[in-house]
Amino acid sequence: MGRNLLKSTSAVAAVMLLSKVLGFFRQSIIANVYGSNIATDTYFISSEFMINLSAAFTTALTTALVTVYISIAMRESKQAAGKVASRVLSLFLLGAAVLVILLDVFSAEVGRILAPAYTAQEIQVLAHYLRLFSAAFLFSAFQSIYAAVQNANDIFIPGKLYGVIYNPITIFFMLAFGEKLGLSALVYAYYVANVIQVVLLHVRCRGLYTFTPALNFRDERVRQVWRLALPVLLSNVVIQLNGVVDKAICSYLGAGMASSYTYANTLEQFVTGTFTATINLILLSRFAEIATEGDQEKMNRTLTRAATLMVLILAPVAIITVFSAGDIVSLVYYRGEFTLESVHSTTLALVGFALGFPVIALRELLIRVHFAYQRTRGPMVISMVSVVFNIVMSIVLSLFMGVLGVTLATSLSAVLSVILLNRDVKKLLPQFRLLAQWKSYGKCAVSTALAVGAVLAVAELRISSVLVRTACKLFAGCAVYFVGIVLLHYSAVKAFVAEWRARHKKK
Incomplete structure (x- = not known):
């Protein structure tokens, strides 16, 4: 299972890395144009509110259906699990259609909530974009169910190809029609990319699942999916509400601050959306299988290793990003209409996000453990508590730190979530200890300090080229950290190499 997990993780990570790199190019061109x-x-x-809100539904149903689908498939058959998936999708489509109508009717009112500092004319433009993006719910209905069925069958790549499809299409539409259509070119690109993604997922599901429209409100297994999905949905909606509040606070900080927040969030998603999301996507299926088997010892071992791995990888990434944030933002965005003032505000926003990299990874990991045991109410309550804390901290810190305070509050709320989630996980797994590998974390701290020293040393060289300076900082920091980790974990590394050689000889 370990080799299969590594293989699956590597493949999905490669696809998501490509997606994020293309996303960089897309956002860089948007900033330039x-x-x-x-x-x-x-x-x-407008676009992020609608897309993120629809993604909240997608995540909730995908997460709930994966666990229920695996349980039904193992105990009955995949055909029985497929029928449940069709009934869930039928209900989702019905609800999505209702939401589209409501959002079209009340788009202006929603716009006033999203941007209270906007003028009446600006609200009209915002409402127009909200109506255009309301179709996101219909796209998410198909994408969530198709992706859930494939994930439950250990097929992870098609569901993660969206960025590989969306980003090039957006870049093409922007370069070809941006001057004539303005920002509307991005809307057309969104529709085209989503249609292609739905068709792709439908084709890949052949042989696994065929959608047959059916409304059955009495199916207990469908009700089980929705019972599990509802707390996850409420949790995701509350999290999206937090993002709405953050952007509303940014709108009071001055023109361009909401965009700086978004540009920084794109860079943050390169880390959390590539490594963190990949590991948690695959581990959810593994956790669900182990939970169904009832093997607590295996679950504890898998969870401990995953938590340690995430900290060892993301802690240095977070610190190196903090000390290289200005160069990273300049390299990605500083051209065309993107000014030095925008570079400064985006850099501050990125620093606040970066500090939370490892904590956010742990939060998502602990949430997946709850989902595997089909317990979703606990994460919902914890998400609500952390979001309230986040909103309060965003308001308070923004008064003193501006956009940095808004993003720093996000990282602080993640810390609170991890503390509360860890307490609940111990109820499910009494033997689990988040800091069980404290020696490894200590060695990670030493290696990270050495990496920071290397980054600061490169900064003292006064290299004029931003590209060369950024590349040197990242290479020096990562190289020193890697060497430090290898030397401090010499015995473990030696044992791993010996085991690998033994397996290689057997082949």
């Missing part, structure tokens, strides 16, 4: 201003603020506020 449109800059950071009230127009981009309006676009980002």
Whole structure:
């Protein structure tokens, strides 16, 4: 299972890495063509609200259906699990259609909530974009169910190809039609990319699952999916509400601040959306299988190893990002309409996000353990508590730190979530200790300190080229950290190499 997990993780990580790299190019071109201003603020506020809200439904149903699907498939058959998936999708489509109508009717009212500092004319533009993006719910209905069925069958890549499809199409539409259509070119690209993604997922599901429209409100297994999905959905909606509040606070900080928040969030998602999301996507299926088997010892061992791995990888990434944030932002965005002032505000936002890299990874990991045991109410309550804490901290810290305070509050709320989630996980797994590998964490801290020293040393060289300076910082920091980890874990590394050689000889 370990080798299969590594293989699956590597493949999905490669696809998601490609997606994030293309996303960098997309956001870089958007920054170059449109800059950071009230127009981009309006676009980002509307598009991210609708897309993230629909993604909340997608995540909730995908997570719930994966665990229920695996349980039904193991105890009955995949055909029985497929029928449940069709009934869930039928209900989702019905609900999505209702949501689209409601959002179209009340788009102006929603716009006033999203951006209370906007003028009446700016609200009209925002409402227009909200209506255009309301179709996101229909796309998410198909994508969530198709992806859930494939994930439950250990097929992870098709569901993660969205960025590989969406980003090139957006770049093409922007370069080809951006001058004529303005920001509307991005809307057309969104529709085209989502249609392609739905068709791709449908084709890949052949042989596994065929959607047959059926509404059955009495099916107990469908009710089970929705019972599990509802707390996850509420949790995700509350989290999205937090993002809405953050952007609303940014709108009070000045024109372009919401865009700086979004640009920094794109860089943050390169880490959390590549490594963290990949590991947790695959581990959810593994956790669900182990939970169904009832093997607590195996679950404890798998969870401990995953938590340690995430900290060992993301702690140095977080610190190196903090000390290289200005160069990273300049390298990715500083051209065209993106000014030095935008570089400064985006850098501050990135620093706040980066500090939470390892904590966010642990939070998502602990949530997946709850989902595997089909316990979703605990994470929902904890998410609500952490979001309230986040909102309060965002308001308070923004008064003194501006956009840095808004993103720093996100990282602090993740810390609170981990503390509360860890307490609940101990109820499920009494033997689990989040800091059981404290020696490894200590060695990680020493290696990270050495890596920071290397990054600061490169900064003292006064290299004029941003590209060369950034590359040298990242290479020096990562290389020193890797050497430090290898030397401090010499015995473990030696044992791993010996085991690998033994397996290689057998082959």
